[in-house]
Amino acid sequence: MAPQGLVVDRSPHAVGPGRCQVCGAKVVVENSDEIVIKNAILRVDGASGRVTAKCSRCKAWVAVPLTYTG
């Protein structure tokens, strides 16, 4: 059964720096058993399912290691 909803993509190519490229604010905090997105505003690209989160400091969109599967 395929997972549905937001899926954490742990493949190496998918995990970005977890920081905003504009201001350097930490957006994604990875612990051993959880990933915390420090801002709840998420945007999903409809075609690819790639997810971005809005930086709370400078409002730039930051790629996060999540994929939306519907």
Ligand SMILES: [Zn+2]
């Ligand atoms: Zn920022």
